[in-house]
Amino acid sequence: MVKERLWTKDFVFVSIVNFVLMLSMYLLLVTMTTYSIKTYGASASLGGLVASIFVIGSLIGRLFSGKTIQDIGSKKILIMGISTFFILSLFYFLPISIYALIVLRLVQGIALGMATTATGTIVAEVIPSSRNGEGIGYFSMSVVLATAIGPLIGVALVSSIGYTSIFVFSTVMALVSVLLGVVVKAPNIEKIAGAESKAGKGFKLSNFFELNALPVATSMFVAAFAYSGILSFITGYTAEINLVQAGSFYFLVYAVVILLTRPISGPLMDKxxxxxxxxxxxxxxxxxxxxxxxVTTGWGLLLAAAIIGLGYGNFQSTSQALAIKVTPRHRMGLANSTYFIGLDLGLGAGPFVLGFIVPISGYRGMYETLVGLIIVALVVYYFAHGRKEKALTRPQKAAVNE
Incomplete structure (x- = not known):
């Protein structure tokens, strides 16, 4: 049996668009707090709001773009999102107040939420069904790489050139996304007219969430909540245990391990x-x-990074592929937004809750607690999806064989 083609122009371009958008997001996420404090004299809490309000905007964008994709198509949502993101990037160069900056970050987050929901939907549409896990695995590496490279570039630019450089870089990335997004072709997915017309009447949960993808998104929420403890507190932790130098390579090792293992885990899921x-x-x-x-040594810290990359990194891409696999093709937009809402909620709510635990138990105690939470995520996955996976995915496999 000849393998269906995966690496098409549209697949590559959409993956690049997703990468540069997420790169810009993480680059600004790690630098906006200090920028607000130094430029506006903001308090630490207000500076944190300037950074984190972007994630709230992204959640809003995902929540409403899933249904809108069904109505007007993923390509139009993509163009609207990336164009708005690019235009708003120019406002960073204007002398605005810190409250205007907060509004700017919120609206730009909404634009990114729309755009990245569209990229995930388009990729799901262009990937052959027989290579779903493999394709989503490769696509999700755009987020993994952005998570690792974005903070490195942001810190390097600020320390060597200044804050203006991060705004220039972010604007250039936004322009690249616009240029590539324009030439992307999104397949036309036929609607089920009767079902769609009924769904559009009145307020229904199914208008904003894909209920088939909700169980997987729930388990992703718990896992992401646990992982947020690393994203938000690894810098403070490594400083406390005197492993700052090794800590600077943490996300690089994490990303490299995922890059090396993704070509194995994706096809394994498909088979x-x-x-x-x-x-x-x-x-x-x-x-x-x-x-x-x-951990007490630098090598131990980097080994932990590699193991977590192997575990969480591959679970993240697999759960996204599963959210799509159990969803009717015409509702892929909602499936993607539902999955990413679970992911973003976990990453966003985690630091707030865990911030109350750190003063009581310390960083080590917090990470020990998160081990138990990951086991909870495993139990949630089993009851929400794992025990029913064969029954849920059998129709898709049958369709592929036909």
């Missing part, structure tokens, strides 16, 4: 099912978190 990656992924994630909580 053996999502459980073959999800269960080991969460268990390995728990082991990595436990090691992180006890």
């Amino acid at each position: 053996k099912g999502g459980n073959s990656v999800a269960y080991p992924g969460l268990l390995i994630f728990a082991v990595g978190m436990l090691l992180l909580s006890q």
Whole structure:
């Protein structure tokens, strides 16, 4: 049997668009707090709001773009999102108040939420069904790389050139996304007229969430909540245990491990099912978190980064692929937005809640607690999706064989 083609122009271009958008997001996310404090004399809490309000905007954008994609198409939402993101990038160069900056960050977050929901939907549409896990795995590396490279570029630019450089870089990235997004072709997905017309009447949860994808998104929320403890507190933790130099390579090692293992985990999911990656992924994630909580050397820290990359990184891409796999093709936009809402809620709510735990238990105690939370994520995955996976994915496999 000849493999269906995966690396098409549209697949590559959409992946690049997603990468440069997320790169810009993470670059600004790690620098806006200090920028607000130094430029506006803002308090630490207000500076944190300037940074985090972007995530809230992204959630709003995802919430409403899922249904809108069904109505007007993923390509139009993509163009609207990236064009708005680019235009708003220019406002960073204007002398505005800190409250105007907060509004700017909120609206730009909404634009990014729209654009990245569209990119995820377009990719799901252009990937052959027989290579769903593999394709989503490669696509999700655009987020993984952005998570690792964005903060590195942001800190390097600020320390060597100044804050204006991060705004120039972000604007250039936005322009690149516009140029590539314009030439992307999104397949036309036929609507089921009767169902869609009924769904559009009145307020229904199914108008904003894909209920088939909700179980997977719920398990992703719990796992992302645990991972947020690393995103938000790894810098403080490594400073406390005197491993700052090794800590600066943490996300690089994390990304490299995912790059090396994704070509294996994606095809494995397609052949053996999502459980073959999800269960080991969460268990390995728990082991990595436990090691992180006890680490005393630089090599130990980087080993923890590698193990967590192998575990959480592959669970993240697998759960996205599963959210799409159990969803009717005409509702892929809602499936993607539902998945990413779960992911973003976990990453956004985690730091706030965990911030109350750190003063009581310390960083090590917090990470030990998160080991238990990862086990909870595994249990949630089992009851929400894992035990039913064969029954849920059998229709898709049958369709592929036909």
